[in-house]
Amino acid sequence: MAATIPEHMTAIAIRDGHGPADALHAVEVPVPQPGPGELLLRVHAAGVNRPDVMQREGRYPPPPGAPETLGLEVAGEVLVGAGRWQPGDRVCALLGGGGYAQYAVVDARHALPIPEGLDFVQAAALPETVFTVYANVFEHGALQPGERMLVHGATSGIGVAAIQMAKAAGAQVIATARGADKVVAAQTLGADIAVDTTRDEFGAVAKAAGGIDVALDMVGAPYFEQTLEALNPGGRIVYISTLGGAVLHVPVATLMRKRAVITGSTLRPRSADEKARLAAAVERVVWPWIAAGQVRAVVDRTFPLEHAAQAHALLESGRHTGKVVLLA
Missing domain, CATH: 3.40.50.720 (NAD(P)-binding Rossmann-like Domain)
Structure with a gap:
């Protein structure tokens, strides 16, 4: 049975456009609609990264066409498929933005299968890094x-x-x-x-x-x-x-x-085609290392999506080892 997709979702916005960690707050926004070649994901986990902090501070604006919502990597379930992906597939994906939300749209070429044995939290810690x-x-x-x-x-x-x-x-x-x-x-x-x-x-x-x-x-x-x-x-x-x-x-x-x-180099401003090329290379080279146990996802702490401000505060403190992940 196809999953029911709501009209609205919870996402994280930045009060006044930029500011300190406590400027992050939850809002209700429309669920994004995928276009040709795009997936709609039910996000289960989203990685928190230094570029997110820089964007929140007003020092790293999203590239043209990217969502204003923070979040460059997610893991979740495909609801609307494209390319090689079908509804129900478990994937992690690189985004231009929009990961701090319950649903996200991603170029189908920028999604990768979640490696065997990894859960959504661990998988969300992989793509951007x-x-x-x-x-x-x-x-x-x-x-x-x-x-x-x-x-x-x-x-x-x-x-x-x-x-x-x-x-x-x-x-x-x-x-x-x-x-x-x-x-x-x-x-x-x-x-x-x-x-x-x-x-x-x-x-x-x-x-x-x-x-x-x-x-x-x-x-x-x-x-x-x-x-x-x-x-x-x-x-x-x-x-x-x-x-x-x-x-x-x-x-x-x-x-x-x-x-x-x-x-x-930076990653976020690269073209969709270049990110697709990188995704294929990562799946070919790095995913076997993960399968062999040579590379593992290291997650320091998780926070509920609504507590994104606390996640940013931890990242800025430098007291973490590995990744900080939001649970959507």
Whole structure:
């Protein structure tokens, strides 16, 4: 029997358009209508990500055509199918927005089957982080088996995925974190070396370990000098955020001597076709790692959808390890 689709749903809006975490509040809005090639999902869980916080603050507006509602990744049940998906299928999906809601519309090409053994909460923690890590570490960073990768922010959602994916690909990992408990967490996830940046210079540790070939950095300017110095010849620094500062002062002579590459990217503004290509690559490469137990979803806490403000406050505090997920 086909599921009954209501006319209205609960979603999370931002009071006055932007503001602090407590500006998030629940509203009743119409259920979105899928167009050609789109799915309508009954959302069961939605991942909370740093770009959501930036959008709430007014620093990361949604791309043209994307919903104003926050939420870049969800897991749920297909109600209206398209492409290879049928009503009743369990999927997780990458969105341009709209995930903080009971129902969401998604390009059918951006949905993936929920891996065997994972529930909706675990699956919702995957798309945004896994797509980001795959695109930046394995495509832009061109990480190869046997190389050494430096991961900053080891216990963030991105860091947790990056450590596991790099290890699954046969690389060594040096991870940075703030505090002894986060160092232990990084080691538990598989990091070969974890550095407490409140106590030690990660650059010196990385150089002593043989240098790094790829660095995945979400901090930016404060870590640039040490990261560049620890880079091996032909090494790559890949930026996915600039939480500590966006302007780099680059010693060009060092860059030339090391034949270094500085690159980076964002995921959300990419075209629908590009995201579809990434989805296919992630399903081909990363989903087998999940099936083999080499990569797992790490969820720190869940919150009811109506408590999105508390979820954002936790993410901003940095006290989490892995992902924060909303239950819709």
